[in-house]
Amino acid sequence: MIEVHELTKRYGRATAVDRLSFTVRPGRVTGFLGPNGAGKSTTLRLLLGLAAPTAGSATIGGRPFRGQPRGLRRVGALLDAGEVHGGRTGRAHLRALALGNGLPRERVEQVLGEVGLAGAADRRIGGYSLGMKQRLGIAAALLGDPPVLLFDEPLNGLDPEGVHWVRGLFRRLAGEGRTVFVSSHLMSEMEHTADDLVVVGRGRLVACEPLAAFAARGTRSSVTVRTPEPERLAGLLAREGATVAADGPDALAVTGLEPAAIGALAIEHRLLLTELTSHQSSLEQAFLELTADHAEHRTGGPR
Template sequence: MIEVNELTKRYGRTVAVDGLTFTVEPGCVTGFLGPNGAGKSTTLRMIIGLNEPTSGSVTVQGHRFRDHPRGLRHVGALLDASDVHGGRSAVAHLGVLARTNAIPLRRVDEVLAEVGLAGAARRRIGGYSLGMKQRLGIAAALLGDPPVLLFDEPLNGLDPEGVRWVRGLFRRLAAEGRTVFVSSHLMSEMEHTADHLVVVGRGRLIADEPLASFAARGRGSSVTVRTPDADALAGVLTAAGAQVRPDGEERLVVTGLDADAIGELAHRHGHRLRELATSAASLETAFMELTADSVEYLAGESR
């Protein structure tokens, strides 16, 4: 578990992170979203002690990262896949990390095989493609078999097979009960991978909720409901804050509530449902709408 409490980071007059508070729970994939300059990378660096907070605190498994002995056994992180010594081989690079964290050297071969780099293990990293460096960075994060994993833009440079593999890897790690925190700009991949979202803008928290609930807040998503009690159910949903539009005699189109919430309200009030279908909820639409005031750089506009 990662617990962030009133975390703030200032660089002179610039506030990069402004009083962030959220918790990243184990057992699910949590996506970390925000426009450029939102403070995501700074927050990730503070979690693993690379940046010191101006105020506030962040703990991993109840302790500051720096207080964990043999850090890679507790937290694995991929923050910059290119931040490696190009003259070393993958085996040498991971071997150094293993020795300094008291990790059995057999893990080096294990993780290289897991990420698909066994055949390139003794090649110099400087000759790797970006996708191969991403795989190596993921191998380094997995090296200590840690309960907490952080990934910053892990899909950059990966081909479609690699993207699919990473998606499955994150879901498997979460299913094992680990804490998986992923920062990405690829909304389509977050829709396929994340269960929960933490969204920030200009260093402040915008949302901390399940992905489906966040996507449903965008105007591009809706739920179709078919019921013989259309008029009565429409009143219930409107009272709960939804926007309801009749679409035929028994059909309603609902925005502002997700399908789970609608089903629960219908059950609670005794209304029968014959259809409950969610349109393709657009995470991208919801993200663009809810972070519009937090975008630092707008193409085609001067600020």
């Protein structure tokens, strides 16, 4: 289990992580989300002992990771796929990691095959594409067969097949009882992959909960209603407290009233409905709403 308690990191006057507390449990894929500058990468570095906290604690399995021998047997991590020696071959890179962690050479061949790099293992890493470097980084994270895995933007540079493969890999690893913690800016991928979410903004916790619960916090859930008498229905819905907007010549977008209540109202007043469709708030919508005040850079038209 990953446990972060009142974790704080300051660089001079700038606070990158501010009294952050959350728990990541085994057997689940946990997405780590936040706007640019939210402190995600800093938090991962603090977890791995690559930076020292100003205050608070970050532990993996109840202990700080820094200083633990043969660390790849305990935690596998991919923080930056480009931080490798470009003059080495993929196989040599993994063999050096295996040697330093007391792992057998056979394990190198196993992970090369698992990530699809067996045919490129003797090429120099400097000639790898970004997607190939990501696969090599994932191979390094898997090398020690660890119970905990941390990934920072692992999908960068991957083609659709690679994205599909990584999605299945994360689900399999969690299904084996491992702790899988994935930082990503791709909402659609987290929607398909994560069980739980940790969301941060400006170094502070915004949410730590199951993905479905977070997505449901968005306020943009709506119902599309189509009827030959939209104006009449709109008046009835407004009197029930719903917010109604035109959505075409015979359609209405309704918020604040459930589909069953809309249907019952239509029956009561003998109104024909030709469509009654519920649209749930998406993860992306909930994320944008709940982190709007935490974004480092905002865009918009002229004011």
